Amino acid sequence: MTTLETMATGQCAARRAVRLASAPEAPPLVLPAAHFAAAFGFLVLAGLALVRAAPAVAAGAFLAGPVTAAVHLVTLGWITLSIMGVLYQFLPVALGIGIASRPLAYATFALFVPGLLLFVAGAAAEAPRPREAGLALVAVAVVAFLANLGRTLARVESRGITFWGLAVGAANLAFVLVLGLALGASLSNGWLASSRLDVVAAHVHLALAGWVMPVVVGVSRRLMPMFLLAHDADIRPSAAALAGLGAGAPLLAAGLGLRAPWAAAVGAGLVVAALLAFAFQVGLYFRARRRPRVDPGMRMAATAVGGLLAAVLLGPAVLVLGSREPGLATAYGTIVLFGGFAPLVAGHYYRIVPFLVWYHRYSPLVGRAPVPKVSDLVTPGPPSLALGLLVVGVLLVAAAPLGLGTGAARTGGVLFAASTLVVAGHMAAVAWPRTAARGVGR
């Protein structure tokens, strides 16, 4: 056996343990917590923005300013900010090292949040100045994040699926940013002209299949076995998914952006195969689990994977019909983003937030007083309600541009917004219960 750490005695030991909790590699709780709180704020704003964007969604006008605002509130405000927070918390567990620079991480956050608020406000109002200023701030924040993550990854010695998921995702995020800046400039001076739609397609697909999905595959490689106690699951599907995304997402984006149909088709095929491999992997985790009870968060995540698979069915038609069927493309984007990635992230919060709350509130009491389990902090009703609202809402919004019209888009948007409020309100109630002692005693 290898002894790594030895404790002292009596009261000194308690003081020593407190010091260890803030050791360099330990997770800085304030940093991820700030990201999570802001991400929930952006999620709620995304729900409201979707309601406001209902007429444009129903018309299939996915390039309209309100749609751009709603989409970026989810992609940047909810998904990317959540990924940043999770990584700051999770890197020591996943890769054995913490983020290279915490001050840079705080600076990134300080630039990203106001930048995104400015950007979406400018996009929604179609006001160039706040949109450009916000985009500049977000761009600087993303570069800072990539530099920080790159320095961190360079120090990692054991390079498994999680490492490569983050590395592939980070590399693609850099290109997503370049495409985003090109699109931002084009909004102001029109330089992309008729290519704008192609670059939008490349930007969106590289963001989701190239940045978000590899990170999801990499992170879930560590989190899902932990959450489900499924350490024995075969992880080769994750490796296959990562390989498919690593090759397929850039190829798909290049094919879409450069109007090279063969490249887009091959890339799309690889991405679809990767998504199927990931769905199979999730199935293996569930089958191998030692914990029979599936908690609400994992149920939400599993439903989200179902949403992504539903989008896969629409994908080939969108690829073939392209801009000729903007309604189909809008429905596809709605299902991918609001019915797939948004709840996939939300499901993981049902494990992350209660854990952080438990850590903050109850870890000093371990061995001194009865403490609740993390799962005791979450009641199952709200996540089930949120999931139901979300599924119906997304289906209505997706069906709106296919013929159901503005009323369906608005109703669906309201249901989605209600779902975000249920999730955010529930997490707030977990973080700040009416009585701090609730749930103590097992």
Next chain:
Amino acid sequence: MSARGGPDPAEVLAALRAVIDPEIGLDIVSLGLVYDVRVDGGSVTVTMTLTAAGCPLGAAMRDGVTTVVGALPGVETVDVRIVWDPPWSPDMIDPAALGTL
């Protein structure tokens, strides 16, 4: 109480059941996290692991172990050693406890 004045290892194990892994919801003994308990007079050494390296609960677990063992009659010092070899796996969970998950 052992012949040399310290607690019996079985007493230490019983006390350790008051320390739970809040994420899984089982005590650290049932989880199989405790690898060894040695008692030498008033000195107790607990060798244990965590469910994952870098686990943020590490300090809380160590603190809890120190507290519950330190409260046993005759205990003067508590040494908690965190080891990673062998790595923990769900196979180490007490089968009886597994059924309660």
